[in-house]
Amino acid sequence: MSNTNRSGRLSVIGGGQMAEALIGGLLAAGRWTPEQITATDLSQGRRDVLHDRFGVGVGADNREAVAGTETVILAVKPQVVADVLEELRSCWNHHLVISIAAGIRLAWLRERVPADVRLIRVMPNAPALVGAGMSVLASHESATVDDERLALGLFESVGRAVVLEEELLDAVTGLSGSGPAYVCVALEALSDGGVKMGLPRASAQRLAAQTAVGAASLLLASGSSPSRWQETVLADCPPAARGIDALLRAQAGSALINAVSAATRRSRELGA
Ligand SMILES: NC(=O)C1=CN([C@@H]2O[C@H](COP(=O)(O)OP(=O)(O)OC[C@H]3O[C@@H](n4cnc5c(N)ncnc54)[C@H](OP(=O)(O)O)[C@@H]3O)[C@@H](O)[C@H]2O)C=CC1
Numbered sequence: 427m428s429n430t431n432r433s434g435r436l437s438v439i440g441g442g443q444m445a446e447a448l449i450g451g452l453l454a455a456g457r458w459t460p461e462q463i464t465a466t467d468l469s470q471g472r473r474d475v476l477h478d479r480f481g482v483g484v485g486a487d488n489r490e491a492v493a494g495t496e497t498v499i500l501a502v503k504p505q506v507v508a509d510v511l512e513e514l515r516s517c518w519n520h521h522l523v524i525s526i527a528a529g530i531r532l533a534w535l536r537e538r539v540p541a542d543v544r545l546i547r548v549m550p551n552a553p554a555l556v557g558a559g560m561s562v563l564a565s566h567e568s569a570t571v572d573d574e575r576l577a578l579g580l581f582e583s584v585g586r587a588v589v590l591e592e593e594l595l596d597a598v599t600g601l602s603g604s605g606p607a608y609v610c611v612a613l614e615a616l617s618d619g620g621v622k623m624g625l626p627r628a629s630a631q632r633l634a635a636q637t638a639v640g641a642a643s644l645l646l647a648s649g650s651s652p653s654r655w656q657e658t659v660l661a662d663c664p665p666a667a668r669g670i671d672a673l674l675r676a677q678a679g680s681a682l683i684n685a686v687s688a689a690t691r692r693s694r695e696l697g698a
């Protein structure tokens with residue numbers, strides 16, 4: 427039996443970073459073919475990248491792309507979604523629309539598309555670019571079980587995907603949606619610390635990044651909580667205990683909590 431997806435055709439409106447990650451993941455997973463996918467972007471450069479890299483159909487005409495497909499991923503920036511939906515106003519015909527725009531609520535989308543359109547909101551994150559994403563889905567009541575399964579399959583092709591209530595999606599945006607940026611801040615600082623203590627910059631960056639991958643993998647594999655792991659390290663490793671003491675005195679934990687809170691509030695503002 428063919429493993430190819432039988433859900434028809436997919437258009438991705440906005441051919442930027444997330445579109446590239448998703449299209450790459452879908453094709454690599456082998457469940458969609460390039461012939462099933464069309465991506466649109468304003469820029470010829472982005473269209474060329476997506477066409478040359480993946481062989482998918484590309485275009486500048488969002489209306490044409492949507493008319494030729496059953497499932498639509500809205501992958502433009504949040505500030506552009508209203509204009510795109512206005513442009514597409516007369517193009518809908520029982521579509522499934524999956525929006526990945528930060529902060530944009532299902533109720534807000536519902537007011538801008540006809541009643542026969544089914545809606546799912548997703549918050550992915552940047553590591554989707556390398557197949558290590560974390561995506562959280564929230565389905566509108568209009569979406570069917572099959573729609574949710576289809577959407578889960580799409581985002582599982584670029585990492586892990588789970589379903590949560592929509593009211594949690596701003597906090598998800600503050601944590602996993604924006605979190606890769608905080609980890610990069612931490613990695614830069616860890617690298618700076620290594621350089622300060624005598625390591626070459628390239629080595630320090632490599633050590634910091636692989637340490638983060640290793641620590642996260644350990645945590646996921648163990649099913650344990652971060653604080654339990656920290657206690658284990660404290661008990662067994664005097665240098666790490668001294669380092670953690672320095673972090674606690676600098677209130678590094680509070681700084682990260684503030685980062686998640688601030689990004690969550692910003693996501694709420696985008697949807698207001
Ligand atoms: N990047 C991330 O880490 C994450 C992003 N998201 C969400 O994903 C969405 C896309 O983000 P990302 O891929 O990073 O953004 P990008 O800016 O990389 O991609 C958006 C693309 O859409 C194009 N575009 C703008 N207007 C239109 C239009 N009217 N029709 C078609 N294409 C258009 C843009 O072109 P141009 O640049 O020329 O304007 C750009 O190439 C956003 O809503 C964001 O909130 C969600 C989670 C994580």
Ligand SMILES: O=C(O)[C@@H]1CCC=N1
Binds near residue numbers: 604
């Ligand atoms: O570019 C964005 O909108 C993303 C979504 C989460 C954080 N930043």
